[in-house]
Amino acid sequence: MPRRKSKSKGGRPSRWIPAVAFALGEAVGRGLPLPAAARRARIGRSTLHRWLAAARAGDPAFAPLLKLVEPPFPW
Numbered sequence: 649m650p651r652r653k654s655k656s657k658g659g660r661p662s663r664w665i666p667a668v669a670f671a672l673g674e675a676v677g678r679g680l681p682l683p684a685a686a687r688r689a690r691i692g693r694s695t696l697h698r699w700l701a702a703a704r705a706g707d708p709a710f711a712p713l714l715k716l717v718e719p720p721f722p723w
Contacts, residue, residue, distance in 0.1 A: 663691055664699060664709065672696070673716040682717065 675685035703710035
């Protein structure tokens with residue numbers, strides 16, 4: 649009988665952990681723009697934008713990120 653392929657995508661685990669979320673929230677709360685907040689949290693700007701895209705697409709793992717970085721009222 650042939651072996652089944654693993655469903656695991658492999659690769660590196662995500663850096664989305666509470667410490668990173670806290671660092672992002674703190675930096676944005678101090679008024680830093682998103683690229684500077686990403687540097688403060690020690691993640692790449694593209695990583696932050698990929699996480700934001702996942703949150704906007706409805707991924708529940710990244711939903712708290714929208715509350716951290718987006719203003720409550722669209723101007």
